Amino acid sequence: xxxxxxVTLEESTKVVQALLxxxxxxxxxxKLHGNLPEDQVRKVLxxxxxxxxxRPPLRASVKRQLRTRRIxxxxxxxxxxxxxxxxxxCEGGTYIRKLCFDVGEVLGCGAHMQELRRTRAGPFVEDNCxxxxxxxxxxxxxxxxxxxxxxxxxxxxxxxxxASVPKIYIRDSAVDAVCHGANLTAPGVLRLESGIMExxxxxxxxxxxxxxxxxxxxxxxxxxxSMDHGVVAKVERVLMPRGTYPRCWxxxxxxxxxxx
Amino acid sequence: xxxxxxxWEIKRETLVKAEDRTxxxxxxKPEERQPEESMKFGVIxxxxxxxxxxxxxxxxxxxxxxxxxxxxxxxxxx
Numbered sequence: 001x002x003x004x005x006x007v008t009l010e011e012s013t014k015v016v017q018a019l020l021x022x023x024x025x026x027x028x029x030x031k032l033h034g035n036l037p038e039d040q041v042r043k044v045l046x047x048x049x050x051x052x053x054x055r056p057p058l059r060a061s062v063k064r065q066l067r068t069r070r071i072x073x074x075x076x077x078x079x080x081x082x083x084x085x086x087x088x089x090c091e092g093g094t095y096i097r098k099l100c101f102d103v104g105e106v107l108g109c110g111a112h113m114q115e116l117r118r119t120r121a122g123p124f125v126e127d128n129c130x131x132x133x134x135x136x137x138x139x140x141x142x143x144x145x146x147x148x149x150x151x152x153x154x155x156x157x158x159x160x161x162x163a164s165v166p167k168i169y170i171r172d173s174a175v176d177a178v179c180h181g182a183n184l185t186a187p188g189v190l191r192l193e194s195g196i197m198e199x200x201x202x203x204x205x206x207x208x209x210x211x212x213x214x215x216x217x218x219x220x221x222x223x224x225x226s227m228d229h230g231v232v233a234k235v236e237r238v239l240m241p242r243g244t245y246p247r248c249w250x251x252x253x254x255x256x257x258x259x260x
Numbered sequence: 261x262x263x264x265x266x267x268w269e270i271k272r273e274t275l276v277k278a279e280d281r282t283x284x285x286x287x288x289k290p291e292e293r294q295p296e297e298s299m300k301f302g303v304i305x306x307x308x309x310x311x312x313x314x315x316x317x318x319x320x321x322x323x324x325x326x327x328x329x330x331x332x333x334x335x336x337x338x
Binding site: 001002003004005006007008009010011012013015016019020022023024025049061070072073089092097118120121122123124125126128129130131132135136139142146148151152154155156157158159160161164166171172175189190191192193194195206207208209210211221224225240244245246 | 263264267268269270274275276277278279280283286287289290291299300302303304307308309314321324328330331333334336
């Protein structure tokens with residue numbers, strides 16, 4: 001199976017949490033175990049465009065309990081004999097092999113996944129993905145010529161991984177407190193994106209557009225906008241190293257003196 | 261059943277709560293990071309080859325780029 005696999009480097013490894021749960025898109029070849037008319041296959045595929053139940057397969061790295069996953073779209077592309085080509089947009093953690101099997105059961109003839117290519121993982125799409133040997137080549141070029149343009153060809157800032165996560169922009173003075181794990185409170189908020197709901201994952205950003213932390217919203221966008229005090233978001237993962245911005249909070253003890 | 265909008269299709273608008281400026285002497289815009297820093301805070305949108313597991317591919321990237329830590333977003337089976 002090939003396709004988009006975002007690889008996080010060093011510090012940015014902390015954003016994988018956001019990527020794992022992000023939606024995925026695949027192009028898949030499904031092999032039917034019998035001959036069926038195209039319109040029947042089209043009809044059954046459309047039925048799966050919904051929330052579906054899946055039990056993770058035997059060879060899986062997660063607990064094997066029944067779970068629901070949302071299929072955003074399932075588009076039939078073409079069919080050649082028993083091979084069916086389709087494109088599917090789904091929630092992170094959907095097993096396409098399982099989906100093909102289940103489609104086969106509904107069709108009655110049985111089916112299995114023949115070929116799979118991931119065309120999207122969260123904000124990362126197939127159009128600008130790099131192959132391993134291109135990466136190795138550009139890395140060597142960069143090491144030899146010390147020209148940044150080679151690095152830019154294959155490395156993107158980690159903020160890119162958070163492109164489809166709703167964001168809250170905060171004051172400079174609030175940055176270091178969040179870096180030390182403090183929850184984000186209303187006075188620190190400058191701007192925020194619409195559509196945040198209580199409990200949804202959000203990204204805390206500085207005004208310069210740097211990722212500061214991943215957090216869980218404690219209120220909706222509209223509510224946060226009207227708040228003048230209180231916790232807005234609970235910090236789950238700090239992304240920016242401490243001390244990047246000056247410390248602006250008052251405290252009796254010196255926290256920074258402690259060993260990290 | 262209405263079709264659910266995929267996360268990447270959601271359009272968000274920015275709501276302004278307060279105005280403030282940022283001090284240019286601290287931090288740095290992501291696109292203006294020094295080369296070493298942009299590696300350290302970087303992500304590669306890799307095209308996984310068929311055969312090796314996602315884990316192996318991530319380990320190769322780590323070795324090729326001489327890094328200490330790498331991770332990958334979402335396993336794509338071999």
